[in-house]
Amino acid sequence: MLHSPPDHNQPRQPHVIVVGGGMVGISTAIWSQREGNRVTLIDKGGPEDRASYGNAGVLASASVLPVTMPGLIGKIPKMVLSSTEPIFVRWSYMLRLFPWTMRYLSHANAPETRRIAAALAPIIGNSLEDHLALAKDTGAEKHISPCDFAFLYKDKAAFGGDALAWDIRRELGFEWSEHEGAARQSYDPIFTDKLGFLAALSGHGRISDPGAYVEELRAHFKESGGALLNGEVTDILQQDGRATGVMTRVGPVPADRVAITAGAWSPIVTKTLGVNIPVEAESGYHLEFWDPSFLPRMPTLVPTKKLIFSPMKGRLRVAGAVEFGGLKNEGQDKVFDLLRASMTEVLPGLTYSKETRWFGHRPAPTDSVPVIDELGSLKGLFLGFGHQHVGLTGSARTGQILAQLMSGKRPNIDLAPYRASRFYGSKGNSRPHSHTKRQRESV
Template sequence: MARKSVPVASTDIIVLGGGIVGVAIATYLAETGRKVLVLDRSGICEETSSGNAAAFAFADILPLAQKSMLKQVPRWLLDPLGPLAIPPAYFPKLLPWLIRFLMAGRPAQFEAAVSAQAQLMKLAEVEWQSLLLRSGLTHMLREDGALELYETEQEFKAAEKIGEIRRRFQVPLRHLTREQIEELQPGLSDRFRYGTFLPGWKTVADPRLLGQNLWTYAERCGATFIPANIVEVRDTGQGVVAQANDGRYFQAGKLVVAAGAWSHRFTKMFGDPVPLETERGYNTTLPKDAFDIRRQLIFPAHGFVITPLETGVRVGGAVELGGLKRPPNYARSRAMLAKAADFLPGLKTEGGRQWMGYRPSLPDSLPVIDRALRSPNVFYAFGHGHLGLTQAAATGRLVRELVLEQQQSLDTYPYRASRFRR
């Protein structure tokens, strides 16, 4: 039986969502002395933010709707366990999103998205460096770069077109010989004859631990957390109210919606429909001694990465556009693990932990960072796709500036919620 409605003491700002984006936002706001309350049904970085690939992927400036990716879609869709999958029963529901996704690949939209993503990445790199220093977490950062690997000359030449765009935005990279590949990652299968090294790519010791340690710093700054499954939010004109499924309600002057793949359910309550979909990502985390991985390994043609963590070796990635309700298909995790064992002869595949998470994805691969159109006390910060960890600090900075009406570090027009309105 549900409990009677019980009011909870008011606070300055509610952040709806305890993932890495919500934690970063709460941290930036709490540092200014505001009373910040984070609400999440599970805990701090316990869901999607706990199992990502642990990358600060500042070089990943291209939207998913790029020519080299779109050309591979038909082949990928023929493989139900390949890099991209759409369950047939979900296809009709997904179709409007797919049409927007294809439109985002047109030249004008593509160039605008790349420029906006590059700006956000530059800010993200600066802000993460500063935030890690302020929070005393620089020891969790690994600056080993990343290695992109290709089997054929055709794959490599297609990737070089991406490299040209990266160079245009001053993203450092260098192409490698087979001998240089072996030097950077001994034990790799000799099927990979081509490679690109991204020296500015960084990883963290463990994404869940990073988020929870950052939250400890946010608490020292005065932020608080209450577990709550929020089902309704509304703007009263004088502030906002968030209602939980057990009858509790929480009051604040302002609200930030940073609820990841569930965020669009709340934006609708404020009259802002947003075409948010879910990139369901899978991985397996193996014991630390599974293989001597020197840095993150990226296999673009296969849609997955291998990351050395403080807590193990993580093999994961791929995209399954399947919504929030379908049960996990862990055959996808097993398929990636089998490929990893082929690519790294000697990889120990026993004792792994399987995982599936919900990446919040928008058709143009850009997040929404904005104020609600008709509710000046409500702000949005979601839709980062597979770049939530990478862009969390930049988002925290931009949301703080929006909420406190400070001068913006960069123009947030490209990230407006209304960009999808006809």
């Protein structure tokens, strides 16, 4: 059989490596494929190791408010010292956490809250449509459902106590309905009558099984020609000021572009390049109650407890709580005890067949805004991490932006709020090093 000679005029298909296999990573990988790139996705963990697996499953477009709301500083002593508050700190980690905490708390004022919300809105504010576009023709679409996102308060006065947050949401175009007393009971009667006021934000979505959603997307990526590599990245290969691939524990993997989307582990990479991006590992928890006797109509947040009660396939997931203890933190039973006690209080009478638990790490930058950027000191190295509580929500849009940047396109969004250089200015100079050098830490 005669074969046509190779057409040397055809452009070579660029090779993109995406480091980190959670939602931001798989979104970046799929959108990069759609840009015409050959893509390798490298991930060192299993499905349950990812924050994408353990989130509340809400496409929470209106979750533009940071934890650092005005008044937070005065609440910290009670939050840290009380076992019934949703913030926990490992005392052995306090000294190491202190510099990050000071920068984090500097944003706990109204002007910064508005700035942060305005920066988050373009990334998460259209999340239902963003995920439908990502999941189109992948098999993962079946996990996405439009829904409201409810906030449940003791009464109208308690809702009024969050006036700044709701004013900002209104200014950014979000709409909601309000239900009080009997109307609240009618809207969703399963919650305790001690919580008598509900605000329901329209235009949101939910994922019925976040773990299965990610795995469906990964299967589509592989079926579309993507390469999956289970391994640890120990270094970034570079030559003449450009990233040329990654070093893994089994050897080098060359590439034309590299994207770091490894969540809370991502700063390990930038530190090896001489760039310190202040992202802390914020640990999160969830409990799942299987075969529940009833489920909420929609994902529902109880702001006083910082917990979301989320209906999922075959179970109720109660997700939330915040713990600071670093990447080596392995969780503690008292946080799960708090989630269980809160479920009993908020959903009296719920019965279930079994309980399962999850613990993982989320990437928390000091200013609560993700990094989405090409590293200025090393061309071809792109960063996408730091989404804190909204990683699932913002992953589809973030992956699309990174894929466009890596293809030399200009996304239709002002990228200034997401620049890595906001943390280090002109000091972020990567140091060149041998492609055979290995770092002690890896992602």
